[in-house]
Amino acid sequence: MHAIFTENLTKRFGSFTAVDSITFGVERGEIFGFLGANGAGKTTAMRMLCGLSRPTSGKGVVAGYDVAREPERVKRSIGYMSQKFSLYEDLKVWENIRLFGGIYGMGNKLIASKTEQTLAHLGFEAERNTLVKALPLGWKQKLAFSVAIFHEPEVVFLDEPTGGVDPATRRMFWEMIYQAAERGVTVFVTTHYMDEAEYCDRISIMVDGRIAALDAPKNLRRSLNAPNMDAVFQRVVERRP
Amino acid sequence: MSPQHTPTISSQGLCKRYGKVEALRSASLEVERGEIFGLIGPDGAGKSTLLRILATLLRADSGQAAVEGLDVVRDFRAIRSRLGYMPGRFSLYQDLSVEENLNFFAAIFSVAVRESYPLIWDIYRRLEPFRRRRAGKLSGGMKQKLALCCALIHKPSVLLLDEPTTGVDPISRKEFWEILAQLRRQNMAIVVATPYMDEALRCDRIALMKEGAFLKIETPKNIISRFPQTLWSVQGDPMYRLLTDLRRHEDIISAYAFGDAHHVAVRSGRISTLQLAENLKTLRYANVEVKEIQPTIEDCYIMVNG
Numbered sequence: 251m252h253a254i255f256t257e258n259l260t261k262r263f264g265s266f267t268a269v270d271s272i273t274f275g276v277e278r279g280e281i282f283g284f285l286g287a288n289g290a291g292k293t294t295a296m297r298m299l300c301g302l303s304r305p306t307s308g309k310g311v312v313a314g315y316d317v318a319r320e321p322e323r324v325k326r327s328i329g330y331m332s333q334k335f336s337l338y339e340d341l342k343v344w345e346n347i348r349l350f351g352g353i354y355g356m357g358n359k360l361i362a363s364k365t366e367q368t369l370a371h372l373g374f375e376a377e378r379n380t381l382v383k384a385l386p387l388g389w390k391q392k393l394a395f396s397v398a399i400f401h402e403p404e405v406v407f408l409d410e411p412t413g414g415v416d417p418a419t420r421r422m423f424w425e426m427i428y429q430a431a432e433r434g435v436t437v438f439v440t441t442h443y444m445d446e447a448e449y450c451d452r453i454s455i456m457v458d459g460r461i462a463a464l465d466a467p468k469n470l471r472r473s474l475n476a477p478n479m480d481a482v483f484q485r486v487v488e489r490r491p
Numbered sequence: 492m493s494p495q496h497t498p499t500i501s502s503q504g505l506c507k508r509y510g511k512v513e514a515l516r517s518a519s520l521e522v523e524r525g526e527i528f529g530l531i532g533p534d535g536a537g538k539s540t541l542l543r544i545l546a547t548l549l550r551a552d553s554g555q556a557a558v559e560g561l562d563v564v565r566d567f568r569a570i571r572s573r574l575g576y577m578p579g580r581f582s583l584y585q586d587l588s589v590e591e592n593l594n595f596f597a598a599i600f601s602v603a604v605r606e607s608y609p610l611i612w613d614i615y616r617r618l619e620p621f622r623r624r625r626a627g628k629l630s631g632g633m634k635q636k637l638a639l640c641c642a643l644i645h646k647p648s649v650l651l652l653d654e655p656t657t658g659v660d661p662i663s664r665k666e667f668w669e670i671l672a673q674l675r676r677q678n679m680a681i682v683v684a685t686p687y688m689d690e691a692l693r694c695d696r697i698a699l700m701k702e703g704a705f706l707k708i709e710t711p712k713n714i715i716s717r718f719p720q721t722l723w724s725v726q727g728d729p730m731y732r733l734l735t736d737l738r739r740h741e742d743i744i745s746a747y748a749f750g751d752a753h754h755v756a757v758r759s760g761r762i763s764t765l766q767l768a769e770n771l772k773t774l775r776y777a778n779v780e781v782k783e784i785q786p787t788i789e790d791c792y793i794m795v796n797g
Contacts, residue, residue, distance in 0.1 A: 287660040289630030387534040413658060414686045416533030416701075417789050418796060421748055428731050442660055443687075445750035467751065478750060483661050 253278045253405050253436035254299060258308035261294050268294040270459035271308060276452075278404075281427060281437045283447045283467075286456030287487055292440055293409070295456070299438070300407055301325045313404040326354065329398035332409035336394035339383035343374060346382055347397055354401035368396050388419030395426055399435060406430065408439040412446065424449050444479040453479075455486045462486050497560040499524050499680040500545060500649060505554035507540050507703075514540040516703040517554065522680050524648065527671060529694030530684040531792070537703035538684035539579055542651045545682065546576040558649055572600065575642035579653040579684075581634050585627030589618055589637055592626050593644060600645035610677070611640045614670055632663025639670065650674065652683040656690065668693045688789035699792055706795045711788055718786040718794065720744060720756040723764060727776035736774060740767075747793060752780075754790055 255275040261268050269291045276282045286292045297303040299312055301321030310317040313327035337346045344365060351361035369375050372392060382390060391411060399406050408427075412420045424446065431437050439450065447453050447467060454464040463470060463486045467479055476482045498521040507515040515537045522528040530538040543549035545556055547567035556563045558570045583592045593615075597604045608615070614636050621629065626637060635655050642650065652671075656664045668690065671681060675695075683694070691697045692711050699706040699714070707714060725746075727733045734753055737746035742761040746753050757767075764781040771779045786794075 287630075287662060288632050288658075410658065414534040414654075416536075416686075416796070417688060417793050418747075419533070424748065425731075442658065442664075444661060445748075448750035449748065471751075480661055484665075487660075487662055 251278060252276060252311070253280070254282075254310075254312050254438065256299075256308065256310045259295070259298060259305055259310045260307045261291075261298060261303065262306045267459050269298065269305075272456075272459075272461050274454060274461060274464055276405075276436055276438060278436055279431055279434045280452065281431050281439065281450045283450030283453035284438060284440045284456070285447055285453055285483065286440075290456040291459040292456055296407060296409060296438075296440070299324075300328060300330060327404050329401065329403040329406035330409075331394045331398040331406070331411055333391075333411060333413040334409075337382045337390060337397065340381065342379050342381055343369075343385075343393065344378050346393070347400060350397045351400055356401055364400060368400065372396060388415050388422070391415055391419070391423055392426060395423065395430075399430055403435070405436040405438060408437065410440055410442065412441065412443060420446075444483060447479040447483075455483060457487055462489075497557075498522065500528075500556075500558055500682065502541075502545065502556035503554055505541065505544055505551045505556060507537075507544065507549070507551050513703050515544070515551070518703075518705060519554075520698060520705075520708065522682055524678045524680045525675055526696065527675050527681045527683060527694045529691050529697040530682065530700055531686075531688065531691050531697050531788070532684075532700035533686055535702070536700040538700060539653050540703075542576070542653050542682065542684060546574060546651050547571060548576070572645060573647050574649045574651065575645070575647035576651045577638050577642045577653060577655055579657070581638065583626045583634070583638055583641060586625060588623050588625055589629070590622040592637060592641055596641040596644045602645050604644065607644050607646055610646055610674075611643050613673060614640050614643075617666075631659050632666070635659055635663070635667060636670075639667075643674075648679060650679050650681045652681065654684050654686065656685060656687060664690070688787065688792055691788040697788075699795060701796060714788065714791050715786055718791055720794070721759045722784055722786050722790060723755045723757060723767070723781055724749070724752040724784045725755050725767070725771075725779075725781050726752045727771050727779040729776075733771070733776060736771075740770075742767075745793075747790075749787075749789070754784070754786075756794075 252275040257273050258271040259269060260271050284292055298305050298310055298317055301317050301324035305318050312324045315323040317324050347365050348361060369378060412423055427437055452466050454461045470482045474482050474485050476485055500522040503519045505515055505518040518541055532538055544551050547563050547570050550564060558574055561570050563570060593604050618636055656667055675681060696710050698708045725737060734746055734748055737743055737753060737755055742758050744756040744758060746755045764783060768779050768781040
């Protein structure tokens with residue numbers, strides 16, 4: 251059973267086709283890297299999969315729900331985090347957790363017990379009452395990820411989650427992703443760091459609204475005879491007609 | 492260097508606080524024309540604060556800085572006509588077209604766009620097909636190129652770039668750095684901030700920054716050659732379990748994931764690559780490969796930080 255699948259999923263804005271009939275599937279518990287050049291259509295595709303933008307045509311199913319017909323159910327079943335927005339800076343650490351737990355309809359008791367668990371897991375017990383804006387960026391990102399999976403969604407969408415983060419924290423962040431995937435959460439992630447593409451089970455590379463390549467990083471390297479993912483990316487994007 | 496030589500950009504002991512946060516702690520540097528100087532570090536390292544002080548947009552609490560011998564506080568007006576600055580956030584007019592943005596910045600500096608063509612042409616030719624498009628409708632890579640054109644419109648001798656490639660795809664990033672290499676050949680002094688460690692290699696010298704301080708200023712080559720530990724690349728499936736096992740190994744100082752391999756610093760003389768490979772095979776790892784490697788700048792950054 252796929253956690254995400256699409257069939258000829260398409261989005262047009264006027265005469266411009268931002269996402270051009272993409273078809274792919276993501277397995278449950280898989281870490282799926284969604285790569286592409288700026289303007290290739292990644293954000294538009296991701297917005298459709300999150301139930302935020304209605305497809306022009308084609309089909310998309312996320313966590314068992316149709317993105318066009320049941321967008322509200324899709325939203326309830328997923329978590330979302332981006333580098334640009336994830337937490338409220340003027341709320342405390344516990345308030346952010348409380349807010350997002352509430353938005354996803356979790357009960358007070360459950361929120362309280364899971365908050366303890368989350369803070370302990372992060373080693374954040376001492377920061378419970380800290381305003382989020384006072385946290386270092388790396389901590390914010392880790393907290394944001396924990397909040398995104400707090401309601402135990404089936405799928406979590408991560409939009410450039412590690413942009414601007416220092417190298418050690420970037421790696422800690424990926425260890426959190428691995429742990430979530432081991433618990434069965436499906437991870438759909440975009441990144442511009444090509445070493446991170448290597449940490450994904452499979453990746454796709456979008457070029458001009460289409461999926462130009464999709465496979466395990468190792469297989470892509472082999473089939474394109476490329477020494478690393480940087481070279482893979484370069485070759486896929488430049489072989490466009 | 493003659494005794495009366497003045498560096499193109501210089502700063503001594505620059506400090507800046509925002510409330511309790513020490514954004515910059517005694518930053519001293521010298522940058523010459525024909526040089527690309529990289530400020531390398533994560534968000535919050537102090538890169539933007541330093542650039543804003545050099546760009547005469549922010550006053551330091553203490554310390555001095557000068558551009559072409561002119562003081563950044565006293566002579567800020569004279570400096571601004573000699574300096575191009577590209578801020579971290581896209582700050583062109585989104586509702587103006589490519590062409591209109593260029594004309595606007597040219598007018599501010601009382602120059603004609605045409606006069607700057609020799610300098611910007613190589614960048615502008617890539618934008619020209621879109622010259623009537625609104626800046627807000629450009630892709631990330633195109634926006635950065637337009638911002639660079641606007642920063643160069645008055646033919647400055649000094650260029651300050653604040654994370655010009657953040658959020659930009661790998662191919663646009665390479666193009667951008669090729670452009671910077673050309674500007675260096677035209678004898679410009681360039682200071683560029685970046686969180687991407689791989690871009691450090693394209694700089695002549697780099698400052699590794701953390702929490703407002705310089706950890707090191709060196710050529711990338713020297714930083715790499717002074718890496719004090721033996722470094723191995725280790726592969727084996729499954730990779731994630733391998734990482735935790737490597738960290739538990741008594742002869743291993745540290746282990747970090749680096750794309751398709753883990754980079755492992757070992758206590759020298761205690762174990763050979765062959766022995767570790769055999770070790771891992773008995774732990775049932777498949778496709779095991781262990782070999783000695785040269786560190787990358789990212790290895791060095793993690794090391795000096797740890």
